[in-house]
Amino acid sequence: MRDGPDVSNPDIDIVPIEVTDDALVRSWIDMQTAVRRHDLPDTDLPLPGLQRLRLLLHPASIKVERWAARIGDTVVGFTGLVMPTQDNQHLVEFELEVHPEHRRRGIGTRLAEFAERRAAANGRDTLLTGVVDSLEGAPRFDHSGRHFAGARGYAEVDNEIHRRNDLTLVDDDELSRLYADAWNRAAGYELVQWASAAPDDLLDGLAHLNERMYTDPPQGADLDIRPAEWDAARLRDIERTLAERAQLRLNSAVRHVETGAVAGFTAIVVNPGDEEHAWQDDTIVDAAHRGKRLGTILKIANQRLLREYRPRMRYVHTWNAEVNDHMISINEAVGYRALCRDIDVQKKLV
Numbered sequence: 001m002r003d004g005p006d007v008s009n010p011d012i013d014i015v016p017i018e019v020t021d022d023a024l025v026r027s028w029i030d031m032q033t034a035v036r037r038h039d040l041p042d043t044d045l046p047l048p049g050l051q052r053l054r055l056l057l058h059p060a061s062i063k064v065e066r067w068a069a070r071i072g073d074t075v076v077g078f079t080g081l082v083m084p085t086q087d088n089q090h091l092v093e094f095e096l097e098v099h100p101e102h103r104r105r106g107i108g109t110r111l112a113e114f115a116e117r118r119a120a121a122n123g124r125d126t127l128l129t130g131v132v133d134s135l136e137g138a139p140r141f142d143h144s145g146r147h148f149a150g151a152r153g154y155a156e157v158d159n160e161i162h163r164r165n166d167l168t169l170v171d172d173d174e175l176s177r178l179y180a181d182a183w184n185r186a187a188g189y190e191l192v193q194w195a196s197a198a199p200d201d202l203l204d205g206l207a208h209l210n211e212r213m214y215t216d217p218p219q220g221a222d223l224d225i226r227p228a229e230w231d232a233a234r235l236r237d238i239e240r241t242l243a244e245r246a247q248l249r250l251n252s253a254v255r256h257v258e259t260g261a262v263a264g265f266t267a268i269v270v271n272p273g274d275e276e277h278a279w280q281d282d283t284i285v286d287a288a289h290r291g292k293r294l295g296t297i298l299k300i301a302n303q304r305l306l307r308e309y310r311p312r313m314r315y316v317h318t319w320n321a322e323v324n325d326h327m328i329s330i331n332e333a334v335g336y337r338a339l340c341r342d343i344d345v346q347k348k349l350v
């Protein structure tokens with residue numbers, strides 16, 4: 001399938017990325033690697049194995065389209081669209097990248113127009129993506145995305161600071177002190193930890209906390225992300241997908257002993273073949289259980305779990321809204337330092 005008639009730039013054609021087309025997939029991963037090296041030097045690079053697994057497998061709660069812009073046999077650009085199927089059916093979260101050697105020739109514009117048309121064809125009216133901004137005293141990154149998004153009429157609707165924890169610099173004695181101190185404030189709770197599949201009796205509580213992730217963290221007033229419903233089947237489906245893609249998810253939860261309620265949880269994802277970068281997933285403490293240092297307990301306990309499973313892992317990455325003082329002070333205390341600002345940009349199709 002080609003996008004011939006739709007694409008007015010004669011130099012490129014836009015084709016779906018099929019996992020069975022090895023040359024296309026390889027060229028796509030090479031392009032993504034060049035983009036990362038150019039735009040975000042000294043951070044992680046795409047993982048070829050995981051990129052291929054992602055083409056094959058995703059949870060039932062999203063629909064995914066991936067399109068490559070090619071000149072001849074070489075991939076010079078990419079857009080990937082993720083469309084929630086069980087909530088937020090107005091929304092497309094997308095990625096858009098152009099090889100650094102092929103920028104400022106209209107390829108990004110073609111791909112963005114194409115992504116917007118695919119969004120409309122899928123009955124969606126809101127497009128959301130992220131662009132990078134550098135922070136004072138931190139590495140200087142490429143800002144093309146921000147300029148491009150502004151030029152295409154995307155509004156800046158939210159901000160998150162990307163922080164990274166260098167585990168080789170963590171002060172273990174200080175962490176032990178913080179951890180013991182936190183437990184003094186958390187009488188009546190217990191820690192539950194697992195890799196990959198959650199214990200059955202936590203599922204309903206975890207589903208509830210996943211729903212709260214859409215409503216509780218501070219977010220920009222114009223960011224159009226709407227409440228969602230989660231259940232045990234959705235959680236199990238995500239666990240299964242991660243396992244099939246060889247992604248290890250390490251989890252810590254705190255349970256209120258008397259009632260059995262799941263008061264909070266956090267997770268870190270370790271990708272296949274990555275010995276250097278791990279990724280913080282959601283962290284949340286239910287409103288009824290806040291102010292008892294449960295967030296600190298969760299973060300320290302899960303960081304320790306990561307070090308048990310992957311003693312050589314260097315970095316953990318996380319994102320927080322700039323106004324999320326609580327989460328940020330916990331993260332700074334356990335060793336996270338700011339790397340850059342990620343700006344959410346959004347466009348409403350009219």
Ligand SMILES: CC(C)(COP(=O)(O)OP(=O)(O)OC[C@H]1O[C@@H](n2cnc3c(N)ncnc32)[C@H](O)[C@@H]1OP(=O)(O)O)[C@@H](O)C(=O)NCCC(=O)NCCS
Nearest residue numbers: 096097098103104105106107108109144145147148149151
């Ligand atoms: C953003 C990106 C996709 C743009 O790709 P591109 O092919 O260079 O885009 P175009 O040539 O179509 O640029 C269209 C317009 O965007 C603006 N723009 C793009 N890059 C810019 C830059 N570095 N500085 C200032 N304006 C820029 C300009 O207005 C440009 O028009 P002009 O060249 O006539 O002045 C590319 O820089 C990239 O891959 N960046 C990293 C990934 C990223 O940030 N993606 C998020 C995009 S929302």
